[in-house]
Amino acid sequence: MQTQRFGQFLINKGAVSEEDIFAALGSQESRKDQFGQIAIKEGYLTVKQVMEILRLQAGTALYFGEVAIKLGYMTSIQVELLLQRQESSRPRLGEILVESGKLSTTQRDRLLEEFNALKQAGEAIKRTGTES
Numbered sequence: 001m002q003t004q005r006f007g008q009f010l011i012n013k014g015a016v017s018e019e020d021i022f023a024a025l026g027s028q029e030s031r032k033d034q035f036g037q038i039a040i041k042e043g044y045l046t047v048k049q050v051m052e053i054l055r056l057q058a059g060t061a062l063y064f065g066e067v068a069i070k071l072g073y074m075t076s077i078q079v080e081l082l083l084q085r086q087e088s089s090r091p092r093l094g095e096i097l098v099e100s101g102k103l104s105t106t107q108r109d110r111l112l113e114e115f116n117a118l119k120q121a122g123e124a125i126k127r128t129g130t131e132s
């Protein structure tokens with residue numbers, strides 16, 4: 001049983017269109033804090049170190065955190081911690097849909113409640129199936 005995402009749930013319910021979700025996801029991604037900014041703010045890196053990492057990262061397929069680890073500026077645990085902080089810095093999908101007028105606050109709250117109830121029911125079914 002595959003876990004359904006909130007955006008897909010909203011599309012399936014007819015609350016928003018695929019285009020609305022794609023636009024909201026793009027907005028969500030662009031509005032999260034940059035990894036280097038968080039690292040500076042949290043005291044893990046200096047501006048000079050961030051600039052060096054960005055310079056070395058340019059033209060490669062490496063992530064910022066990978067370069068920071070290779071240079072010895074950060075540990076993998078520190079990178080993971082900052083990735084979690086970065087993820088939590090982005091606005092929630094429901095918030096963006098309300099801001100853009102695609103959902104009212106009341107609609108978002110009602111749909112989120114329904115989504116979470118379905119998610120919990122699905123998890124309970126999974127647990128029951130594995131205990132047999």
